[in-house]
Amino acid sequence: MHGPDSLVFKSDRPWPNARLRVGAIVGHATSDSVRLWLRTGGPGRFTLLLYDCGEAMGSSSVRAELRAALGRVPVSAEEAAEALAASRTVPFEVDGYADDTTRVLDLADLRPDTRYGYALHSEDDGGKVILGHNRLRSFRTPPGEDERRPFQVALFSCHMPYRVSGLFRKRTDVGDIDAWDFLAATLDRHRDDLDVVIAGGDQCYSDGVGTLxxxxxxxxxxxxxxxxxxxxxxxxxxxxxxxxxxxWGFEGVRRVFDAYPTYMIWDDHEIGDGWGSHYLADDGPDDGLARVLPDLADRGLTRDDGRRLLRRMFRAACAVYREYQHSHNPPTDAGADPDADADADAERDATGADTDAQDVWDYSFTRGGAAFYVLDGRGHRDIERDGYRILGEPQFRRFEAWADALDPEETPFMFVVSAVPVLHARSALANADLAAPVRAAGIGDDLRDSWEHDLHDEERAALMEVLFRAARRGLRPLIVSGDVHCSAVFSLTDDDGHRVWQLTSSAVTYHVPRALGWALRFGAADDGETPEGYAFRRLALYTGTSYALIEVNPAAREAWFKLYGKQIVEEPGPDRGRRAVPLSHSVAKIRLS
Structure with a gap:
């Protein structure tokens, strides 16, 4: 039963683009398995059709014939499977809307380094293919873990393509979405060696523009x-x-998500701006509750009511993050009950209980010669905790144990995904010329969100010690991040010359200025020293929309960071103009030695 506040079956939201109805995401992949996320758009009986993409699929005529065959209505699952010469069919049912018609299929017993096509068939209306007919879908399994082939890692973050316009700023428009098409084109060029895509946080914005x-x-x-x-x-x-x-309704977004193994982690905007960095208690140093819910008193509600509503919003954000993002990551002990009812809400609110307090959203995986750990900087962030305010100590200890167990001979490269950069803010705000603009911009919440805020000294020092301990053992630690709406490369070194890299790519789309992002773009220092005594040097800074590739060669122990942004070229001829094109070369290429 949907209440009056539900958006189910309501069509008055001012979305300027078509919303996602039916879609797919290629999630965690190994050499013989893939987690495939599907949204069917409604309850019913469905069949996933999996087929080999042989050399014949390289022919445009063969692809056209296949699209025509799959586009017939009605068509049975058996007829569609025959047209595809499907190697496997996976029937399943979606009984209702408990998980918003999302389902994850764990496909096992696949062949390494093999491209598979897939399509989704629905039994409704006599039978039809609802995904993979108008545009053929496929993915490639990675090579075996014992192979040390060079591979690519893609990185993007911060997808906020909207802006408001009009006299009363009530009209919602789509801004520049080209970066997604450029990203899809870049990934397609590397489709035979692209093994990992990292969605580094803020894949959507609960608070992006006022109209939405x-x-x-x-x-x-x-x-x-x-x-x-x-x-x-x-x-x-x-x-x-x-x-x-x-x-996620944009075609460019879907072209990335449904073709490459994509690993996701949330940041604050999947919950709410600055989540975990607001003081919510009555005796805090500032009134974070009033900043988040400024109309609380006008609505006749108490501060306790406000905190109960925030707990509900967080639980709702957790549940939907699980449905849309975390469910296709490597499995962890996480996820809210999708069938929680209003009575359960009331009971949890009354006791102050947080049913997600023990959820594990951080995870790890390996890819031939490289180990990855994806930190969760939001699910357990609490500025009012006495220590380890970002990760929480249990998560930090999991990460520490993982890092200390790595064998530099097996996985010489150590990727650590932290949605918020570990180094960036201090390098900019150390610039004395920024002091007055920073105060005027009122970015205290953003600064508390940063790893480099004084409140996080203990936790940051512990994290850096783990990373440099790994570097001293012969590992190559690489921190990859997003969040700050500008891209940068920093190297950090200790007194013995051991090195840790901070690589940031942000944002893939963003059309509303952010005060902290402005400050960071304005004044990132060339070099300096962290409070822990590590020397840092900035090697790149890029302020436009961007994404990145990291080229990894485990056998040679080499890696390159390649940053891509929109590049403007002038067309030849009398009618020449300037247009954005996805040039094949990067705007910056840095060797991570």
């Missing part, structure tokens, strides 16, 4: 009605689902 901001929706709809505090958690889940479907 669900936190503004909460502020104007929160109330008590018949003694009940509303909106309920079920309605809030519908809000977050609406955000994901809107932000």
């Amino acid at each position: 901001d669900i936190w503004k929706l909460l502020n104007r709809s929160m109330r008590r009605e018949g003694g009940e505090l509303l909106p309920d958690e079920r309605s809030m889940r519908s809000w977050y689902r609406d955000i994901y479907r809107g932000y």
Whole structure:
């Protein structure tokens, strides 16, 4: 039963683009398995059709014939499988809307380094293919772990393509979305050696522009009605689902997600701006609750009511993050109950219980000669905790044990994904010329969000010690990040010359200025020293929309960071103009020696 605050079956949201209805994401992949995420768009009986993409699929005429065969209506699953010469069919049912019609299929017993095509068939209306007919879908399994072939890692973050316009700023427009098409074209050029895509946080924005901001929706709809505090958690889940479907509805986004093994981690905007860095207690140094819910008193609600609503929003964000992002990552002990009802909401609110307190959203995996650890900097972030405010100590100890167990002969490269960069803010804000603009911009919450804030000294020092301990054992630690809306490369060295790299790519799309991003772009220092005594040097800084590739050669123990951005070229001829094209070369290429 959907309440009056739910967005289910409502069509008055001002999305300027078509929202995602049916889609796929290629998730965690090994040499013989893939986690494939699907959204069917409705309940029913479905069949995944898996087929080999042989040399014949390189022919445009063969592909056209296949699209025509799959596009017939009606067509049975058996007929579609015959047209594809499908090597496997996987039937499944979606009974209802508990997980927003999302499903993850774990495909096992695949062949290494093999390209598979896939299509999704629905039994509705006599049978039809609903995915993989108009555009053929495929993915490639990675080579075996014992192979030390060179491979590519792609990195992007911060997808916020919208802007508002009009006299009263009520019209929602799509800004420049070209970077997604450029990213898809770049990945396609490297399709035979691209093994990992890292979505480094803020894959959507719950609070991106005012017309779509669900936190503004909460502020104007929160109330008590018949003694009940509303909106309920079920309605809030519908809000977050609406955000994901809107932000992921673009064709360029789908072309990346449904073709390459994509590993995701959230940042604050999948929950709310600065989540975990606001002081919510009544006796905090500033009133974070009033910043998040400024209309609380006007709506006749208490501060305790406000904290209960924030807990509901967080649980809703966790549940939908699990549905849309974490479910296709390597498995962990995480995920809210999709069937939680209003009574359960009330009980948890009354006790202050957080059902997700023990959830594990961080994870690790390997890819021939490289080990990856994806840190969760949001699910357990709490500025009011006494220590380890970003990761929480249990997660930090998991990461430390993982890092200390790595064998530099087996995995010489050590990738650590931290959505928020470990180094960047201090290098910029050390610039004395920025002091007044920073104060004027009012970016205290953003600064507390940074690893380099004084509140995080203990945790940051412990993290850096783990990384340099690994470097001293012969590993090559690489921190990859997003968040700050500009891209940069920093090297950090200790007194003995051991090195850790900080690689940041942000943002793939963003059309609303961010004060901290402006400050970081304005004044990142060339070099300096961290509070822990490590020397840092900035090797690149790029302020436009961007994405990156990291070229890894485990056998040679070499890696290159390649940064891509929109490049403007002038066309020849009398009618020449200037247009953006996805040039094949990067705007920066740095050897990570």
